[in-house]
Amino acid sequence: MIELIKQIGLTKKQWWLIALGALGWIATIVASGLGWNPFPVNWSFTNSGAFGDSFAPISALMALIAALGAVGAYKIQSSEIARIRAREEEFDKIAQSDRARAISRQELLDRQTQKQIFENTFFQLLKSHRDLVNGLDLTERETGRQHQGHDVFRLMIEKFKEILNGDRTVKNVARVWESFSEHFRYDINHYFRMMYHIVKYIDNSEIEDKYLYIQILRASLSEGEIALLALSCDYGEGRQKFKVLVEKYALLHNLSEHEIRFWKLRSKYSKSAFSRDMGSTDFNEYNSGGGFGS
Known part of the structure; x- marks a missing residue:
């Protein structure tokens, strides 16, 4: 009222x-x-x-x-x-x-779950790759000395250079690579396919910081492994599909300047293959195609 x-x-x-x-x-x-x-x-x-x-x-x-x-x-x-x-x-x-x-x-929980699943798979793949490397062995015919793991790749690169006999023309390197990859096909073909699938797994994922996991993979590679990776992507199966990922994620970053100059790699790869900061940061410009692995 x-x-x-x-x-x-x-x-x-x-x-x-x-x-x-x-x-x-x-x-x-x-x-x-x-x-x-x-x-x-x-x-x-x-x-x-x-x-x-x-x-x-x-x-x-x-x-x-x-x-x-x-x-x-x-x-x-x-x-x-x-x-x-x-x-x-x-x-x-x-x-x-x-x-x-x-x-x-x-959404936060989904991202955390997705990251956990991704990391579990990634580190399992990385372990399988390391086990593959540790399982490699090579014996020198002249001395009978046996090499295992990362040392196998160092010896492969040394033998490759020895067979070149100073002739580093594209034609001769391609010829030697063909013979080399055929001789070690059971070792290096499996090795590079495994590495390709790890990088491709990172590339296809929706994880936020992909480059962090690339760095983890890259840090596990020896000088010989990186040198052979560069040769494979320039003369071998890696040309068709792996090379774009090498350039996209700077997989040659840890390769010494001596090896880069010896194999004349700067004229064969974009700058981004050696340093992510020197190349394009727009990863959308890369398209994978071809047939290195399945």
Whole structure:
């Protein structure tokens, strides 16, 4: 009721005047009913009817009060509806914020799970590759000395250079590589296919920092392995598919300057093959194709 009175908008003084006026009329009616006649008029139905008509202003006043009450009630209802709508909108915003946080948490969990799965597979592949290297062995015919693991690749490169006999023309290197890769096909073909699939696995993944895992792989390669990788991608099967990945991820980065110059690799590879910072950082420009491995 108090809220309704406030919504009508009348002052306290105005409300007091209306109340006093209404009480005055009511007091007059009651006094007349008790026999008090302040007017020199004989009472009759006709006179009482005329007297009743004199209350028309009161009726009008009460109608006005009712109208003002209706207006006040409408304002109160409108204000309440507006508050309810504002509250609902606030609840909707809170609900949307909660859903967004829930989605964000789920996406984070999905990324963490995806990373864990990726790393488990990556390090298993890397272990298999290292086991393959450690399982390699090579015996020198002249001395009978046996070489194992990374040392096998060092010896292969030395023998390759010995067979070249100083002739490092493209034609001669290609000829020697063909004979070399055929002689060691059971060792190096399997080795390079395994390495290719590891790099391709990183490249195809949706992991954020792919280069970090490339660095881990790259750090495990010996000088001889990197040199043979460069030759394979220049003269062997790696030309078709692996070379673009070598240039994309700077797989020749740890190769010594001596080996780079000896094999004239800077004229055969883009700068990005030796240093990621020197090459393009937009990996989308690379497209793999061909058939090194499956």
